[in-house]
Amino acid sequence: MTRLTDYTSYADAQLHASSAGLWELFDGDREHLNIAHECITRHADGSGRAAVRLANADGSDAILSFDTISAGAAQFAHWLDKEGVQPGERIAFMLEPSLPFYVCLFGAMQTGAISVPLFTLFGPDALRLRVGDCNPTILITNAEKAELARSVEGPRVIVADDAFLASLSDLPTTYTPKTKANDMAVFQYTSGTTRELPEAVKHSHRTLVTLMFAALYGTGIRPGDEFFCPSSPAWGHGLWHGTLAPLAMGVTTGTFAGRFDPVRLMKALDDFKITNMSAAATHYRMMKNSGKGGDFQFHFKKLSFTGEPIDPATLDWIDETFKVPACSMYGTTEIGVVLVNYPGAEDFVVKPGSLGKPIPGQKLEVHRLDGSITDPGEIGELMLWRGGGWMTTKDRAKTDEDGYFYHCGRADDVIISAGWTMSAVEIENTMLRHDNVMECGVIGVPDEQRGQVVKAFVVANCAGSDALVKELQDFTRERLAQHEFPRIVEFVDELPKNPAGKVHRKMLRDREAAKAAEAATAWST
Structure with a gap:
């Protein structure tokens, strides 16, 4: 029988892709x-075939087999049953990719408990918000993060080290x-929205089936x-596209720890x-900027990226170094992947x-404010x-005469930096807790390497200084996440406000754009 995995062409995707065809790839119904x-x-x-290859930051590698993960996950599932954990209870994980991570993730899923992956660089405020929202029965982490985990009220904290795994033997x-x-x-927290607390997107087991269109x-x-896939499995791309999708096909996946x-x-x-x-667009940019691409041999046949557009210089470097085009795939944790380049x-x-x-079965258009469809080249709302x-x-977008879609910027106050999606409101609210911050407005500004970086405009009750900038940066990332802080801080006397008295971020963005255009004009003349 011919399966969807046997087809590789765009024409076959349009002709054969179907929901029934996706279900044929699985044992379940x-x-x-x-x-x-x-x-x-x-x-x-029983063959010992590799499921996950881990590239550890310390230079070591680890290879985890399907057999090893399966056995450990079953043991962890039995342990949860012994501990009285019931289906529907949340089990949170704040672990780097490792044997404990995969054992606990899949073990919890087998029992009917809900897995909640959490980013390992969360600070106390970010962790407390998410734990308070999903109310996990157990929070599993490593020895390094145990003290932080225990500072959060509610869940029982388990350190998933070698001793814990041995206790399940x-x-x-x-x-x-x-x-x-x-x-x-799975409850998956997005890396940021316009809410103070990014909403948990709730996925059922059958989500795996619809995910396969993106895969x-x-x-x-x-x-x-x-x-x-070097993206962290705490986020949607790293978990669904980088981990679950390939493993569901029996394909060995790899990641960075x-x-x-x-x-x-x-x-x-x-x-x-x-x-x-x-990978995320920033992974490609960082490889380019390292200047070391020529030191290695590459074997690519397919490449894809997500999170944000890749700048033309990096795309040229990818073509020259990897000899394969980088294919954008567009979507969000909430709606899934909907636009692809069919690697x-x-x-x-x-x-x-x-x-x-669009992927087979999806319909997208770019609309004007009145709901009518835009002409090719005309920017509207996707x-x-x-x-x-x-x-x-x-998001704002446009199409061309051939039906391709192009991203033209965000339509809200979300900031995408190096593939991370961050909330301006969340960063502002954290900074406002500092004793010297009276008012604060946060926007994203262009950056050559990261696409965007966070810039904060601060009304302070004291004179601004380099020392205060560093203090505010440390204050923010210690409470949110290591990537979530203002890389640029500008001290101002007042902030633009809308009629309701809220900070007018669009005006801040417009001012920054005007300054950049003025600087570019001055430089060119």
Whole structure:
């Protein structure tokens, strides 16, 4: 029988892709499905075949087999049962990619508990908000983060070290999953929205099935690929596209653990002979800026990226260094991936800077304010047909004569920096807790390496100084996350306000754009 994974062309995707075809890729059905079984257990055949390759920041590698993860996940599932954890309870994980992470993630899913991955660089405020929102029964972390985890009221904290895994060794290494397809499997917090607390997106086990459209046509994963995704599995791209999608196809995936280093990444890509990589735009920029691309051998056949557009200079470097075009895939944690460039499809032309075309079954248009469709080249709001009506993506876009889509900026106050999505409101609210900050307005400003960086305009009750800038930066990232702080701080006497008295961020953005244009004009003359 021909399966969707047997087709690689754009034409075949339009002709054969269907919901029924996706279900044929799995053991489960519309009534009963379990992510852990589909991604791990059914591929554990005793052969020791690799499931995950880990490139650790310290230079070491680790290879985890389907057999090892399957056995450990079953033991952890039995342990949860012994501890009285019931289906529907939340189990949170604040772990780097590692054997404990995968064992706990998939073990919890087997029992019907809901897995909640949390970013390892969260500070106390960011962690407290998310734990308070999802109310996990257990919070699993490592020894380094244990003190921070225990400072948050509510969950029981477990340190998932070698001793903990050893304590599970007497438990059975097989487990029968308890879930139905529509049972909740994962609560995924976006890395930032316009709310103070990014909303948890709730995914059922059957989400894995619809995810496969993005896997087949956004990252181009097929059996036989040697896959790698350096994004953290705490976020949607790293978990769904980088971990669950390839494993569901029985494809070995790879990822990065620890503080990111672009040269270390390139060495891993060389050592593991990776043929297919999906990464954030900033990963590619950092590799380019390292100047070390020529030191390694690459084996790519497919490349994809997400999070933000890639600048033309980096796209040129990718073409020269990797000899394969980087294919954008566009979407959000809330709506999934909807625009792709079909990596590996020889009959699909990848246009530099384009978001590509819709995945099979999705309908998108660019609309004017009155709801009419824009002409090619005309900027409007990107709209997605969902649930019998048009919903906004909160992004501006345009199309060309060939039906390709192009991103033209955000329509709200979300800031995307180095692939991370951050909330202006969340950063402002944190900075306002500092004793010297009276008012604060936060926007994103262009940056050559990161796409955007956070800039804060601060009304202080004392004289501004370099020392105060550093203090405010440290204050913010210690309470939110290591990446979530203002890289630029400007002290001002007052902030523009709207009629309701709120900070007028659009005016701040317009002022910055005007200053940049003036500076560019002065430089050119």
